[in-house]
Amino acid sequence: MAELTYREAVAAGIAQEMRRDERVVFLGEDVAAAGGVFKTTVGLLEEFGPKRVRDTPISEQAIIGATMGAAMTGLRPIAEIMFSDFFAVCWDLVANQIAKTRYMTAGQVTLPLVIRTANGGGVRFGAQHSQSVENWAMAIPGLKVVAPSTAADVKGLMAAAVRSDDPVIFFEHKGLFGTKGEVPDDEHVDELGAAKVLREGKDATIVALAMMVPRALEAAKILQAEHGISATVVDVRSLVPLDVQTILEAVRKTGRLFTVEENPRLCGWGAEIVSIVGEEAFYDLDGPMVRITTPHVPLPCADALEDATIPSVARIVETVRTSMG
Amino acid sequence: MAELTYREAVAAGIAQEMRRDERVVFLGEDVAAAGGVFKTTVGLLEEFGPKRVRDTPISEQAIIGATMGAAMTGLRPIAEIMFSDFFAVCWDLVANQIAKTRYMTAGQVTLPLVIRTANGGGVRFGAQHSQSVENWAMAIPGLKVVAPSTAADVKGLMAAAVRSDDPVIFFEHKGLFGTKGEVPDDEHVDELGAAKVLREGKDATIVALAMMVPRALEAAKILQAEHGISATVVDVRSLVPLDVQTILEAVRKTGRLFTVEENPRLCGWGAEIVSIVGEEAFYDLDGPMVRITTPHVPLPCADALEDATIPSVARIVETVRTSMG
Amino acid sequence: MAATTKERTKPGAGDAEPSQDKRLEMYRMLVELRYCEKRAHDLFLQNLIKGTSHLSLGQEAVAAGFAAAMRPDDWTFCTYRGHAHTQARGASMTGVLGELMGRECGLLKGKGGSMHLTDVAKGAMGSYAIIGAHMPIAVGAAWSAQYRGTAQVAVCFFGDGTTNIGAFHEALNMAKVWSLPAVFVCENNLYMEYTPIGAVTAVEHPAADRASAYGLERIIVDGNDVDEVYQVAQRTIGMARAGKGPSLVEAKTYRHGGHSRADPAKYRPEGELERWLERDPIKVYRERLLGMGVATATLEGIEADAMRKVEEATAAAKASPPPPASLIEQDVWADGGAAWRN
Amino acid sequence: MAATTKERTKPGAGDAEPSQDKRLEMYRMLVELRYCEKRAHDLFLQNLIKGTSHLSLGQEAVAAGFAAAMRPDDWTFCTYRGHAHTQARGASMTGVLGELMGRECGLLKGKGGSMHLTDVAKGAMGSYAIIGAHMPIAVGAAWSAQYRGTAQVAVCFFGDGTTNIGAFHEALNMAKVWSLPAVFVCENNLYMEYTPIGAVTAVEHPAADRASAYGLERIIVDGNDVDEVYQVAQRTIGMARAGKGPSLVEAKTYRHGGHSRADPAKYRPEGELERWLERDPIKVYRERLLGMGVATATLEGIEADAMRKVEEATAAAKASPPPPASLIEQDVWADGGAAWRN
């Protein structure tokens, strides 16, 4: 086990798969010679050469279209969309073409591809470079959706994503790039669709994703220490497929559900999980299900404002505490 | 009162506003000379001339960009996106530019504009021309979102949308264009953000939108007649602003919530409403909250398949009955 | 990268004329595509085809000329107006008509419909219903061919109206920069849906006048002359296969009917259709073949074969049941299913 | 619409030279933009500016030359690299530095940040952070001017890399077809972020070599020569104002620093920066003015004024508090609030 940053784990995951399989190629803006604007892909050009690691024009539609066309004709491409906000300029290729083509062709087309992207806020980039858009992808049938919270998960889920024969949208969190964690040196392949219970409690279940995971864990510690509330913390990790069983089980044990989302309030993944629980575990609930989200506003830029907008440890603690009475 | 089709009500609503205010202009593909591919805008070119009613190239980004630029400099444009699926080719302009610019500029920019679009399925157009994407718009802070179910609401909400100083996404349902209803001849201006209780019941609340509204109503009749279940039916009409009070009130009276959505299952507006109710009216609930949705698949094309995919009257009846029973 | 823009508007010296066999093969294709498309039209009128559909009547020579020049493992990417292109690559006529009618025997088992005809086994890599999307997708296929060194070529068809959408621009630039084996073919039929292309386009030739913006040669071809199309196809596909990069071809043609099912095409100036009917690609080609000494009986035989094929396909498609509801939750994922949760 | 493509690479006869007053006004602008941008760089290093920022050091002559040719009610649309363009239209320097520092006095009260500088009252209609988006938005403003008959002009600045995105293509075509009063100005600084523009573009001059695809004149200008920029601006804005439609200008220039805060710009070939520093727009212009007989003291006076202005603005911005949290739920809607429910 080596300690890697979340950032380094990205290249480690990609490299592991590129070594294994020649069909894996990688493209994006400034990803090759420059190693990516977040330095997540440093070293890939050097190891795999310009045939497999390609810089593109600023043409997101061409990037994602090329990814799809290559995937349907025998390659297993990985594309980078620099900021997840930019999905909006190529959403047709993602949501209407890649997601639907296998279904529409009754299975004639297989699309083993990964689109990885820097998601989320907290780094003072403003409303067009800070969005959490994992719910955009989750709402589209035909896309698998992953959002790791640790370096090890980055590597392991990247490998799983590359090996999947389905299109996977891989959300890396900008606010986590600098965080460190133990990552297996050897081949490391995780599983899509498995949530992780990071902490077991008996009073409440807190479900979180990506950068909200460390905050939820921290909040759980405080809730225990200062308020005697014992909380289970679940890292969802994969929105599609969704590990509904792990979540239901946690809620059945604790009787209360809290979700912590970075995306704006309406129609997030938290609403989906609340709805599933509200139908399937209704009689196990001891009280309201509460979503802790960014308010339904674009993300402001100034540090003072941004920090007060995205759910914080304090807000999680406060919300759970008040709601638990 | 004249009887108009839902289709005719579109042009009636636009014409009413264009007569009143010279700043209202209208643009889109094949909307002028041809009157629109759904014939929703027949007669506008003749009445208002080519300066105010403009055919565009097949350039959705340019259409929506131009709409925004015109709105920020003194006009009140209405744009057509022919099929709502095509939002995906101009989503950046809608979700990142139009929705966020007022907020990012601390209120310097005002965007009084309407984007109207043909939404929904049931007409055998296949997965790229049949989506219900109102949840895409609802998930973006800064957009108002309307989806009328009757001809009168089309005219009245169109007028309200044009008069709103905020950007409004106006979803017309393809499956309803041919339906008829009484529409006020005189100036008719409805209100954004008001749901309508179409039927009062005491056992269950069914919340529906657009083409699902007539189906929910029909289902409520059958539930009453054949199963003795008395259901309130709420037509949401406006997703943003959302008339939460009307919905909560209905649920408080009936104790049960069912939502009927045409969009694929995950992260729809139904999940949002369930989540609000599951937090704010939890103690009024007598049983699970149930979403009736299209399964999480792209929409198949063949009539036999499409009809079995979108929620039907029979499926609504069956789901409510089983769940209440 | 320097712009080297040569201009060429006709097949020139070095473009090989089709052989006599090739000519008869193309005539057969033209006639089959025409008869099948007419049958599709009839099936609409009988309400056996629902939804929408976009016919290629009048534009068959583009599909036939290119298909005749392609290798079986080359790829076609086309639009919602793709019945002809898909069949020209060898897709089953029963599969096409069945798909239009929403039957289980359809190429896509009824899941896709007329706008999405696909037959991967024949290299018909899909019909795409959102303007421009397939152009970058074709770029990706060409990239794959280049990467794997297979000498396959991606041929991508699109309309004049499509030249005004962003994806067109991005795809052509990237194809040229990466020097990919792709041929982009604009079928300029003078109209987008109902609006004349000239009313919404800054240049006269929507594709050809923009070739130089991508460092490409300016190529215009008579899209109603299958021999000419074939020659340009041979040359541009040959260049792509030889590693000489992409081409952009503008084929001038005309659709005889409306844009789609619902369109009576009243926006056309008087006499325009009649003038183009004079230059109907099948009429023109039939006369040419007769003039070259092909026996009337040979052509009539081909025509009779085609009519029989259409009748058989129609009957087979009609006999096929509607697709079973079990298909609804199939084939979202590569495992064959649609589960998004455990 | 026929393509009439003339070529012009320099301001020609009929392009009015700037008056002496205009020249001094432009020199003042250049120096202010330069000093302020350098200050922004210092404030980064002191960690008083968070997030990212994109400096225009070296590119000031484009902003100054165009701004000097615009009417107060004309509109500027620019990119995340927009500090200079926004200030050139008259936005407050305190407002700019305050915004960069996330202070309440910021032009956007801290809500937008460095990539979104806007001052509608001055015609600075926004800085847009997603490549290409503002080009169609500028089209809309130009449409509004044409519709209302105000003779206003929309001037839209963008980078070389932006010429490869779809929105560029759509915007230019529509602007030409509608003959709108817009001037599109490509600041070709040789790089997208870190990748040389030549490596990802099918033509040598990413904007000028594509003008003909939109029926536009080919215009290249030395973007480091403010007089030349001013002359081209006068001419193209004048044409737009006179109802003669849009223009596309390619201004060759160079950024002295990295792409953004984080970028040390190591990808540049040796000597490149040094060669361009020789042609620094301020250096060049100062020498020209002196050569024309302007007194050294006059220029030094301008420089001292500018430095004082920067000091004052810095102090004012530093003194401004962080924005209050109450702003978070303000100004989503025109009513000033953020309520999405009752």
Ligand SMILES: Cc1ncc(C[n+]2csc(CCOP(=O)(O)OP(=O)(O)O)c2C)c(N)n1
């Ligand atoms: C992005 C997008 N915008 C609009 C449409 C609707 N539409 C379908 S076909 C068509 C006209 C296309 O014209 P052209 O490219 O000339 O092709 P043709 O139909 O003439 O073959 C339009 C506007 C679409 N499918 N996708």
Ligand SMILES: Cc1ncc(C[n+]2csc(CCOP(=O)(O)OP(=O)(O)O)c2C)c(N)n1
């Ligand atoms: C759609 C989109 N893709 C990528 C980016 C990331 N990005 C920001 S600036 C930039 C380079 C732009 O280059 P150019 O247009 O030459 O402008 P310059 O920065 O040189 O002024 C890129 C790729 C973006 N902001 N938007």
Ligand SMILES: [Mg+2]
């Ligand atoms: Mg056409």
Ligand SMILES: [Mg+2]
């Ligand atoms: Mg640049």
